[in-house]
Amino acid sequence: MKIAVLGGGITGLTAAYHLSKKGHQVTLIEKEKVLGGLAVGFKAKGWDWHLERAYHHLFANDYDIINFAKEIGFNKIFFRTPVTSSLYEEPRGYKILPLDTPIDLLRFPYLGLIDKLRAGAILAFLKVSPFLGFYERVTSEDFLKISMGKNVWNRLWQTLFRGKFGDYAGIILASFIWARINKRTKKLGYIEGGFQEFIDHLIEKLKGEKVTIMTDHEIMDIKKRREGFTISGKVYDKVISTLPTPVMVRLTKNVFSKKYLEKFSKLKYLHAVTLIIETDKPILNETYWLNICSDKIPLMLLAQHTNFIDIKHYGGRNIAYTGWYVKGDDKKLRMDKKQILEMVMPYARKISKNKFKVIDYHLFKGAFAQPIFDREFAKNRPGFKTPIKNFYVANLDMTYPYDRGTNYAVKLGREVSEMIR
Numbered sequence: 404m405k406i407a408v409l410g411g412g413i414t415g416l417t418a419a420y421h422l423s424k425k426g427h428q429v430t431l432i433e434k435e436k437v438l439g440g441l442a443v444g445f446k447a448k449g450w451d452w453h454l455e456r457a458y459h460h461l462f463a464n465d466y467d468i469i470n471f472a473k474e475i476g477f478n479k480i481f482f483r484t485p486v487t488s489s490l491y492e493e494p495r496g497y498k499i500l501p502l503d504t505p506i507d508l509l510r511f512p513y514l515g516l517i518d519k520l521r522a523g524a525i526l527a528f529l530k531v532s533p534f535l536g537f538y539e540r541v542t543s544e545d546f547l548k549i550s551m552g553k554n555v556w557n558r559l560w561q562t563l564f565r566g567k568f569g570d571y572a573g574i575i576l577a578s579f580i581w582a583r584i585n586k587r588t589k590k591l592g593y594i595e596g597g598f599q600e601f602i603d604h605l606i607e608k609l610k611g612e613k614v615t616i617m618t619d620h621e622i623m624d625i626k627k628r629r630e631g632f633t634i635s636g637k638v639y640d641k642v643i644s645t646l647p648t649p650v651m652v653r654l655t656k657n658v659f660s661k662k663y664l665e666k667f668s669k670l671k672y673l674h675a676v677t678l679i680i681e682t683d684k685p686i687l688n689e690t691y692w693l694n695i696c697s698d699k700i701p702l703m704l705l706a707q708h709t710n711f712i713d714i715k716h717y718g719g720r721n722i723a724y725t726g727w728y729v730k731g732d733d734k735k736l737r738m739d740k741k742q743i744l745e746m747v748m749p750y751a752r753k754i755s756k757n758k759f760k761v762i763d764y765h766l767f768k769g770a771f772a773q774p775i776f777d778r779e780f781a782k783n784r785p786g787f788k789t790p791i792k793n794f795y796v797a798n799l800d801m802t803y804p805y806d807r808g809t810n811y812a813v814k815l816g817r818e819v820s821e822m823i824r
């Protein structure tokens with residue numbers, strides 16, 4: 404069977420691997436020069452390890468990727484427990500506080516004891532609760548305000564939701580917060596050499612299985628034939644699209660009915676913008692992941708990667724990420740890296756206790772990187788099967804209620820391949 408896998412991110416790579424193992428003739432088609440999609444890495448001069456364009460780590464319970472890595476003989480995933488904290492505004496300056504454990508919550512200075520106990524009880528409940536239909540009938544904001552109280556919403560959650568989802572913060576379903584709490588582990592994982600090592604290992608496996616890999620090849624159109632599909636002049640029996648849904652919609656106007664495609668027009672997305680800053684001294688001491696819980700700092704987070712992974716792998720340079728999820732009309736999508744750095748620096752200097760110098764910096768943008776999990780999303784998101792026989796979808800919208808991640812990309816790649824004999 405000739406199968407085209409559209410998109411060379413981790414979902415596409417994994418699907419191609421499983422399908423080729425089953426003996427199919429697989430062609431993987433990717434528009435970028437490099438494979439890996441949103442998890443792709445790069446190596447600056449003097450670095451031994453790759454670094455992801457967007458901050459990446461694993462959770463200790465990301466079993467799909469952990470097990471798949473074992474299956475393909477990849478043993479470079481490791482776990483550690485870096486410091487994660489949140490930054491809060493004070494009348495004069497800012498305070499950085501850990502908020503990972505029940506003890507941290509009890510010590511949290513901005514809430515009364517009753518609020519803390521309430522918040523702790525709901526967090527404990529979410530951790531053990533199975534997914535309930537109820538979580539799709541209420542927004543995260545309403546759920547958290549009602550269950551934990553308004554003070555807790557205002558102090559703990561509001562800026563985090565606004566930081567991640569912007570104008571959409573108020574419509575995110577409670578299923579998102581359930582998945583977030585349920586899945587999170589204090590132990591975080593990384594990959595020796597960076598996530599790119601895993602991607603490169605997979606690529607080698609695909610080559611071994613004789614998968615045809617086409618990079619730098621943007622798919623512009625897909626045509627349905629009586630039997631099969633035509634893509635870039637070649638005919639395939641089956642197609643698996645791992646493309647972002649809006650891209651798939653644009654390319655399949657001649658494949659699917661208007662009605663089928665129309666439901667996807669109700670889905671909303673944000674694009675990712677990440678800035679990586681290389682400095683002589685760290686911006687943050689000790690903390691790897693810093694949530695910014697202040698309206699006065701227009702950054703969603705600051706992640707000092709080299710407080711998680713040894714600085715020696717990056718030529719002795721301290722590496723920090725900051726980033727945003729933005730709408731299509733956001734000016735950050737049109738700003739160049741110097742403009743973004745200039746915007747970030749006053750805040751990075753304010754947050755940092757160190758007088759650091761910027762040595763280099765890198766800017767990356769990822770399209771349709773964050774689906775908005777609202778009611779429309781829960782109703783209209785794509786599934787593996789489509790109304791057209793032999794055309795399948797496996798993309799990051801389908802990790803719902805879990806936030807997209809490489810673990811789910813591996814899972815989707817495997818699951819879609821299981822649908823094809």
Ligand SMILES: Cc1cc2nc3c(=O)[nH]c(=O)nc-3n(C[C@H](O)[C@H](O)[C@H](O)COP(=O)(O)OP(=O)(O)OC[C@H]3O[C@@H](n4cnc5c(N)ncnc54)[C@H](O)[C@@H]3O)c2cc1C
Pocket residue numbers: 409410411412413414415432433434435438439440441442457458459460461620621622623645646647650675677726769772773797798799807808809810812
């Ligand atoms: C800011 C950010 C932080 C993240 N943090 C983490 C994390 O900490 N841990 C974690 O596990 N995951 C994280 N993720 C998520 C993770 O990167 C993704 O879930 C995963 O890489 C998705 O893989 P995918 O193959 O499904 O999609 P993608 O990687 O988006 O792959 C789709 C591919 O399709 C290609 N494509 C698009 N249009 C065309 C076309 N017309 N023709 C051909 N090819 C096309 C794209 O170039 C892309 O390579 C993060 C993502 C972002 C954006």
